Amino acid sequence: MSCNSSHSCGDLQDIGYPFWGSNIRPQYCGRQGFELQCHDNDYATIRIGHQSFRVLEINNTNPMMRIVIADYIGRDCLESIRKSSISDPLFNYAEKVRNLSLFYDCSADSSSQLGKNNYGCTSEGGVVIRSFYTIDNYDDSRLPNLSNSCSRVIKVPIQPTRPNILYLTEGKLIEALNQGFEVRYVADDMRCSTCTSSQSGGICGSNQKVTKSDQDIEAFFRNYGSLAPKRHGFPNVKKITNSFKDELGQGGYGRVYKGKLSDGRLVAVKLLNTSKGNGQEFINEVASISRTSHVNVITLLGFCLEGSKRALIYEFMPNGSLEKFVYNGNTSKPSGQHLGWDKMYEIVVGIAKGLEYLHRGCSTRILHFDIKPQNILLDEDFVPKISDFGLAKLCLKKESIVSMLEARGTIGYIAPEVFNRNFGEVSHKSDVYSYGMMIMELVGCKNYRDSGIDHSSEIYFPHWIYKHVEHGRELKLPGVVTSEESEIVKKMIIVGLWCMQTRPSNRPPMNRVIEMLQESKEALQIPPMPFLASPPRAPITSSSTISTS
Template sequence: MIPFLFLFVVSGKSKIKVQLIIGLAVVVAAIIAIIFIVLLVRLKAKSLSSLKSLYFHLTSKNDERVEAFILQYGSLAPKRFSYSDIKKITNSLKDKLGQGGYGSVYKGELADGHIVAVKVLRKSKGDGQDFINEVASISRTSHVNIVTLLGFCYERLKRALIYEFMPNGSLDKFICNQGSLKNHQLAIKTLYEIALGIAQGLEYLHRGCATRILHFDIKPQNILLDANFCPKISDFGQAKLCETRDTIVSMTGARGTCGYIAPEVFCRSFGGVSYKSDVYSYGMMILEMVGGRRKNVNVEVSHSSEMYFPTWLYKQLEKSEKLNLDRIIADEEEEMTRKMIVVSLWCIQTIPSNRPSMSKVLEMLQGSLEALLLPPEPLLSSPAPISLQNSNTTSSVIMQVRPYSDFLYELVQ
């Protein structure tokens, strides 16, 4: 009986002790959990504060760039609009004209009734450097073949550019060889005038500005056409400003669009990056304008590349063949077309120093076909210099005695 009572007492005390231990453990665990939660909340708050601080530091830095730009240009700086102004101008972004990797373009109307195109950039697009670059570049220009920037908006991640409205949109829709767009093909004379206008615009950027501007993204999508098909160079997001005396510029990474990028831009072993890189892009674009770069040519060759069509065209010119393009070319248009092709073939020479300046491009376009020599064959070989001369039926090709080195020297001046 007594041992049983003793066990009962001992068991009762143990039970109470176990309960106390469990209770104490729960309290300690709760305290630890509370401390952990408090620390976690404080750490998260600190992280958010740090991220917020970093965000405001970066945005403040970008705001400082914009403010510095406005102070630098003073009254010459384009007008700055608020984002609420942008919403009002575009009627809450209703009339979309197009879109791309940069964002979207909307049709709008200023308070004075002026119709404009508003390019609204994506919120996630970079640190704002491309935006500031574009505003700074275009603000330095004043030329009939350069698009006019009327204003801009910069409110942290909300950015927009306001341009003059171009009724005929971009050049690419008129030179595409697909579907119903064939009905919108422009006459060779119109294409020639467009090529001439673009060349004048580029020549102005390279030599006419106090600070030389290299565009680095010349392509049909970045050429806008007004009501009279006067071309305007646009989209200066990848442009680089440099002193006029600088021949070679330093760059980190490639700029431009695949198919129009000069070889030296993505591989320095071809030569230094300079204004000649814009010349290459111009040449590739003109070849596309005259009906070519997207065409599949059914001839016996063992390779296919961006240089494929230029090489095929070169062979036609060399053999005095009548041009076989996707368009019907009248006899009076043949010489004009050949001239554009020959000039383009000079522009796309692999070695930058072999390409003409835009001043020389203008001279060649405005000169006679007979005065032009065929350049070395694209990529593959360097044939003897050849001059082009018209016959009564179609242009023929004859050998020219004039030294190639002399002609090349004149080209690069």
């Protein structure tokens, strides 16, 4: 996208350097600290410090900007506002800006002396507060300083123009505040002025190398428009995470930190490695998950894209990933990390419903390609949420087959057709296979080693499981005590074996998987024995992921 093309947002026309925004112009066309958020192409806001301002006017010639604190719009009761001043080296008040002092909850004796400047506002609790206002260094000097007679004084910037003075004279405080005030912004230097002169005919942008990947990502978010989640600047990400104080985990993609939004909601912030990939995984994740709304799919609340800094902000899952509840042969695992079989069965059904939604419930079919316990998160009630859409692919519903240049997924869960097309075409059935492998891991089959099995070969899995089920033998899996638990586990294994069929055409779709899980074990047929499993997987503590395309 060219930086010298015209851009607008609502009444703001010809937005240029140093301003930028995801649906306005790319970051490399502007400077850090000047990001604009365009809201439904109606109005723009900018964050200065920790406060949001609505932008009413931009004068690129001076350079000057007229803004109003977003929290002030339509309000005259500002007693709950904590701070209204600007403290940022990039922005300075214009010369004519003055402070408007608002005095709240004043005594009757003091406010009776104020005449036209006296007004009453209704607080959030519905109480009418006796108040008055003065313009510092502008109002009649005979107005007494009665701040000691009021419970609170708020100072807000205002432009004492002729219309504003008229508004204030008539007691129209809201109208005066809505006019905003002017600030000068510092974004130019001699080199930029020379570059943009009529002789040079150039344009200014940020002093960073702009890659095709950066341009592709910015173009994606512009095209995504209002469907894109909320965009955060990196300083706000640091604020949300308390400067990345509480780390939840890490992986090949980067690190995850616990954070809190301004409304009090807890979040998990995934800070992506700057050296990983070309940005396609970042686009995949945002493009895929932004289209979803399901109880068993993680919710993406926002993202950050600021130069090389990329972060994804998700709802916080207090019980972490499903991986820590998987039996891995360690009999000393704390008892608190063992889930009952009824709960594990509910989790398996929930994951199936989430996958079925991705395959059939969205306007665009989403293939995940990395279903495994590490990518299933659990909320406070152990409701499972499918997460990590970095390897996902989008396709139209009518498309049953997708094309890929390279294999993708985690070793041990990859469907045979993903790494060898001789087994069939890659489709949503590839997720079904990974789901089946995950079930086997959840019930303990993948990591359980019976003393009678030859440990020098991996032929025991899944073949030895199939033989036990086919002949009705007791599996003797750890943690299975009652006959009811045994029935639950056997049903999960049968469904898992169906999902793990080598040929994609023999695997059930996810809606059928849900039906099978809800049927009795006696109603389920034993599937054919899979003649090929996924390549041997790495130990559970080291998850290897194949590169994407």
